[in-house]
Amino acid sequence: MKAGIFTTRIEKLTEMGVQETRHFRLVFPPGTQFDFEPGQFVNALAPSAEDPTKIIKRPYSIDSPPYEKGAIDLVWKRVEGGFMTNYLWKLKEGDSLQIQGPLGRFNLKKPLPPHIVFVATGTGIAPFRSMIFQLFKDGTDRQVWLIFGNRYDTDILYDEEWKKLAAGHSNFHYLPTVSRPKIWTGEKEYVQRVLEKNFRPSKDGHLYICGLTKMINEVQETALRMGFTKDRIFFEKYD
Numbered sequence: 001m002k003a004g005i006f007t008t009r010i011e012k013l014t015e016m017g018v019q020e021t022r023h024f025r026l027v028f029p030p031g032t033q034f035d036f037e038p039g040q041f042v043n044a045l046a047p048s049a050e051d052p053t054k055i056i057k058r059p060y061s062i063d064s065p066p067y068e069k070g071a072i073d074l075v076w077k078r079v080e081g082g083f084m085t086n087y088l089w090k091l092k093e094g095d096s097l098q099i100q101g102p103l104g105r106f107n108l109k110k111p112l113p114p115h116i117v118f119v120a121t122g123t124g125i126a127p128f129r130s131m132i133f134q135l136f137k138d139g140t141d142r143q144v145w146l147i148f149g150n151r152y153d154t155d156i157l158y159d160e161e162w163k164k165l166a167a168g169h170s171n172f173h174y175l176p177t178v179s180r181p182k183i184w185t186g187e188k189e190y191v192q193r194v195l196e197k198n199f200r201p202s203k204d205g206h207l208y209i210c211g212l213t214k215m216i217n218e219v220q221e222t223a224l225r226m227g228f229t230k231d232r233i234f235f236e237k238y239d
Helices: 083-089 122-137 159-168 191-198 213-226
Strands: 004-015 021-027 041-047 055-061 071-077 096-103 115-121 143-150 172-178 206-211 233-237
Touching: 021 083, 021 096, 041 071, 041 083, 055 071, 055 083, 055 122, 071 083, 071 122, 115 122, 115 191, 122 143, 122 159, 122 206, 143 191, 159 172, 172 191, 191 213, 206 213, 213 233
Parallel strands: 115 143, 115 206, 143 172, 206 233
Antiparallel strands: 004 021, 004 096, 021 071, 041 055, 041 096
């Protein structure tokens, strides 16, 4: 679908229980066509504080799968001094938000290989929530791995959703890891170490990475050392 500009309404605002992180459900006016691929993003649009005629754009991955028609989800963390996240922070349920999209080419590569590995940290989970739930809605028989890194166990976004998905699908492997554990019995290492410890690459597996540049570079280096090839590693940077 060609990108366009849409006026959406915030139907639901959810505090995620993670430091200054919120989830928006944005609904489109009735009859609006908005078709996207899992992994794509939208630009949130807002007038500049200095010049209201100037529009500021910031990208946010679509956090929901395409089969949920008429609405999309966004998850975002407030950034100190960040114009857009502070603009979004002031919005409430019922308010309007202009978006531009769908945009981006960070999507599932076809044909799907037997093994698909997703590695994310923080809000980098957003495009993978869209991808993974669409995969299982389509009845995938692929082995799907999610390695999700955070500082603390209380930072893990959608933890119960992932646990429920893993309980219902033997081909979904959920590996959350926290680097600063308090009371935590799961993985306690950085995501690249969890990847190295738990996964053996096949020649036809795909690796998707999303988060900050430093993490992406470290995961790529580890993956290449493990035997992944560059043409089977896909990533999107959040900084």
